Structure formats: C-alpha cells, structure tokens
Amino acid sequence: MKAVTTRTSLVSTPQRKIMLAVLLVDTIAAGAFYPLTFLYVRLSTDLPVTRIGLILTCGGVIALLLNPLAGSIADRWGAQRTIVAANACCGVGYLGLVDIHGWPQLVVAVAFITLSQRLYWVGWPVFVAEQAAEGETLDRWFAVVNAFKSGALGLGAALAAVALSVGDVGTLRAILLAAVVASFLSAVVFARLRMTPSPPSGKDGADEGSGGGTGQGSGAGQGSGGAAEASAAGTGWLAVLRDRPYTAMTAAHTALTFAWLLPSVALPVYLVDTLSLPPWVPSVAFAMNTVLPVLFQTTVSRMLMPLRRTRAVLVGAGFFVLAFALFAGAHDAPLTFALLCTAAGMVLFSLGEMAAGPAAQALSMDAAPVPLRGRYSSVFQMSWTVSNVAGPAVVGALLGWNGLVLWLVLGLLIGAGGLGFVACEKRFPARVLRPEPNGSNR
Numbered sequence: 001m002k003a004v005t006t007r008t009s010l011v012s013t014p015q016r017k018i019m020l021a022v023l024l025v026d027t028i029a030a031g032a033f034y035p036l037t038f039l040y041v042r043l044s045t046d047l048p049v050t051r052i053g054l055i056l057t058c059g060g061v062i063a064l065l066l067n068p069l070a071g072s073i074a075d076r077w078g079a080q081r082t083i084v085a086a087n088a089c090c091g092v093g094y095l096g097l098v099d100i101h102g103w104p105q106l107v108v109a110v111a112f113i114t115l116s117q118r119l120y121w122v123g124w125p126v127f128v129a130e131q132a133a134e135g136e137t138l139d140r141w142f143a144v145v146n147a148f149k150s151g152a153l154g155l156g157a158a159l160a161a162v163a164l165s166v167g168d169v170g171t172l173r174a175i176l177l178a179a180v181v182a183s184f185l186s187a188v189v190f191a192r193l194r195m196t197p198s199p200p201s202g203k204d205g206a207d208e209g210s211g212g213g214t215g216q217g218s219g220a221g222q223g224s225g226g227a228a229e230a231s232a233a234g235t236g237w238l239a240v241l242r243d244r245p246y247t248a249m250t251a252a253h254t255a256l257t258f259a260w261l262l263p264s265v266a267l268p269v270y271l272v273d274t275l276s277l278p279p280w281v282p283s284v285a286f287a288m289n290t291v292l293p294v295l296f297q298t299t300v301s302r303m304l305m306p307l308r309r310t311r312a313v314l315v316g317a318g319f320f321v322l323a324f325a326l327f328a329g330a331h332d333a334p335l336t337f338a339l340l341c342t343a344a345g346m347v348l349f350s351l352g353e354m355a356a357g358p359a360a361q362a363l364s365m366d367a368a369p370v371p372l373r374g375r376y377s378s379v380f381q382m383s384w385t386v387s388n389v390a391g392p393a394v395v396g397a398l399l400g401w402n403g404l405v406l407w408l409v410l411g412l413l414i415g416a417g418g419l420g421f422v423a424c425e426k427r428f429p430a431r432v433l434r435p436e437p438n439g440s441n442r
Contacts (some may be wrong), residue, residue, distance in 0.1 A: 006338030019161040029182035030158020040172045059114040060389040067378045070118040074374025082123030084191045090116035091183035126373045129365040137435040143301035163314035245427035252420025254383035259320045273420040292350040300354040308433040309359040310425040316356025317418025321411045322347035328407040
C-alpha cells in the first residue's frame with residue numbers, strides 16, 4: 001500500500017545545511033584548481049610537457065584500478081567516512097603539489113588525488129541514498145546535489161579564468177593552497193557531522209522474491225532485509241559480478257557518459273580549431289552549461305517524475321543526440337548561424353544532463369543491495385573512468401579525421417546507451433524503475 005507522498009525540504013535540518021555548504025565550498029575549490037593542474041605543474045617545475053602528460057594520464061589508469069578498492073572501503077567504513085577520507089587524501093595530494101621536487105613527488109601527489117576522486121565519487125551516491133528520509137525520492141536528492149555541484153563548478157571555473165588572465169605561478173599557487181585548506185576543512189567538518197542513515201525503502205519481501213530484480217541468478221543481489229543482506233555481504237564482489245541486469249545497465253551508462261566529454265574535451269577544440277569561431281565561444285558555452293542546471297535541474301527532474309527512470313535516461317539521450325545534430329549543423333555554416341546552433345545545442349545538451357543524470361544515479365542506488373552499495377557504486381562509477389580515459393583519444397582521432405564524423409559516432413554511442421537502459425528495465429522490479437518516496441512501500 002502506497003503511503004501519502006510528503007514534500008520535505010532537503011535543508012530541513014542544520015546537519016543537511018552544513019552538508020550542502022561543505023559540498024559547495026569543496027566543489028568550488030576543486031573546480032578552480034583541478035582544470036589548471038597541468039598548467040601549474042608546467043609553470044612551477046622543469047619537467048618536460050611529455051612527462052607531465054604521461055604522469056597525469058597514468059592517474060586515469062590508476063583510477064580505473066582503484067575503483068574496486070573505493071567500493072570495498074565504502075561498504076566497510078560507511079559512506080560518510082569514505083567522503084572524509086576522500087577529502088583528506090585530496091588535501092594531501094594538493095599539498096604535495098605546492099612545492100614539487102622532481103617527478104617522484106608528482107607521482108605520489110597525483111596518486112593521492114586520484115584515490116581521493118575514486119573515494120569521493122563512489123561515496124557520494126551511497127551517502128545521498130542513505131540520507132533520503134520519509135517522503136523523499138533519490139531523484140530529487142540527486143537533482144539538488146547536481147544543481148549545487150554545477151553552480152559550484154561554475155564559480156570555480158570563473159576563478160580559474162581570473163587566474164589564467166593573470167597567468168603567474170604565484171596566483172595559481174594561491175588557488176592551490178585554497179584548495180588544500182578547503183579539502184582538509186571539508187574533511188574535518190564532514191567527520192563531525194551527526195547524520196543517521198535513513199532506513200532503506202521499498203525492499204519488502206514481495207519485491208525481493210519477485211524476480212527481475214538485481215542479482216538474478218546469484219541469490220545475493222535481490223534483497224536488503226534480513227538473510228538477504230547477510231548473504232549479499234558475504235558474497236561481496238561475486239554478487240556484483242553475477243548481477244547481470246546491473247552490469248548491463250552499467251555498460252549502457254558507460255556509452256552514455258561519453259556525452260559528458262562535450263563541454264571540456266570535444267566542444268572547445270571543435271568550435272575553435274575546426275569551425276574557427278572566436279576563442280570566447282567555448283567559455284560562454286561552458287558558462288551556459290553550469291548556469292542552466294542551477295536554474296532548472298529540480299524543475300526538469302520534477303517534470304520527469306511520472307516516467308520510469310530508464311525512460312527519463314532515454315529522454316536525456318534524445319536531448320544529447322539533438323544537441324549533437326545542431327553542433328554538426330554549425331559545420332561550414334556562416335558565423336551567426338554557427339553561433340545560434342552552438343547556443344541552442346548547449347541548451348539541449350544541458351537538458352540532456354538534467355534528464356539523464358539524476359535518473360541514472362538514483363536507479364544505480366535503488367538497484368543495489370544496501371550492504372553492497374559501495375561495491376555497486378564503484379562498478380557504476382567505473383563507467384565515468386572508462387570514458388574519461390578513452391574519451392580524449394577517441395575525440396582527438398575523430399576530429400582529426402572529420403568533424404562531422406565525431407557527432408555521428410557520438411550520436412550513435414549515446415543513442416545506444418539510452419536504448420540500453422530501456423532494454424534493461426524488464427529485469428528490474430517496479431520499485432527500482434519508478435521514483436518512489438522513501439518509505440512508500442513499507
């Protein structure tokens with residue numbers, strides 16, 4: 001029997017307000033310095049560009065290998081402690097960049113930063129899933145968190161732009177020191193937060209034994225209550241690997257994540273190098289991409305609530321594909337038309353992010369057994385690592401071949417990812433597919 005859905009404020013307690021404030025400060029600092037890491041290391045050391053690039057690229061490979069470790073830590077320590085560890089590791093890594101003496105120190109610093117990223121991105125979805133109280137949906141939580149992060153990244157990018165306009169090492173080091181302080185401060189504040197995880201929702205016996213849930217065939221991934229939890233915790237990674245619906249969904253999400261390469265990797269090179277547009281155009285496009293979610297993320301998520309989460313992801317994929325079509329339409333077009341296509345394309349792309357992002361994140365958490373949320377989150381987050389590692393090479397090769405081919409390949413890849421989510425939906429129970437307020441199925 002469904003309970004009456006109540007609409008509670010996500011900042012209804014002092015602890016939640018502090019949590020979101022810490023998220024805001026931490027993300028602003030990361031957004032300000034992280035994009036400047038390569039430039040800072042190049043200006044502050046005598047290391048050749050090739051060696052710096054190799055070390056930073058190896059960080060992406062290390063991230064891929066550290067994902068399982070991050071998942072195990074989240075399950076063993078809990079999500080809150082995992083985020084504390086992530087911020088502490090980030091502070092240590094950034095501190096190691098303040099005064100670099102040779103490449104071994106840089107390798108160690110990058111290793112700490114990489115580990116912090118894995119812990120952070122694995123721990124946050126689990127933490128959000130734990131905090132959804134009676135009457136709240138994970139989709140709404142992820143929508144609010146994503147809007148906060150988008151605004152913070154935009155502010156950080158603005159600070160980065162100011163730093164680039166100055167261009168000296170002292171300014172970059174000042175931003176780095178601010179990021180060090182923000183990381184350690186976030187770790188301390190988060191460690192002192194007293195936030196009790198909410199009971200899991202919608203996971204009664206009828207759902208767990210209905211078939212079509214996660215973990216089919218393993219007997220471990222289908223429950224979060226009683227014996228099912230003990231079984232899931234005992235089998236650990238084996239339960240995750242045997243969970244075919246979840247791994248198939250993760251594969252679909254891996255294809256979808258290539259869309260998120262657009263603002264920072266694909267679009268700047270395409271607009272300036274391929275289309276010969278003014279250098280300020282990518283900056284304006286990125287600004288649009290950070291402002292629109294702040295203004296409309298919660299509205300878009302609320303409008304998509306009646307849909308299954310898999311269908312909301314498909315809607316997002318559709319927006320992505322339409323955006324790619326507009327970017328392709330700017331090819332060899334007059335300046336005014338190219339600018340209009342770019343602006344309209346960024347609006348559609350941002351709508352795609354707002355539609356697909358929270359729905360996919362919420363689905364990934366509701367489909368995971370509670371004792372193994374950390375491991376499941378690490379598998380799901382690996383999709384981002386794959387696209388971050390392979391994406392720049394793919395984009396570079398396609399742009400070097402033909403600008404239009406880039407949008408064709410990305411459109412096919414993202415379309416396949418959206419359809420892949422829909423193909424998985426028959427293997428998940430109804431409570432996983434639809435945004436349900438916590439406690440609605442109790």
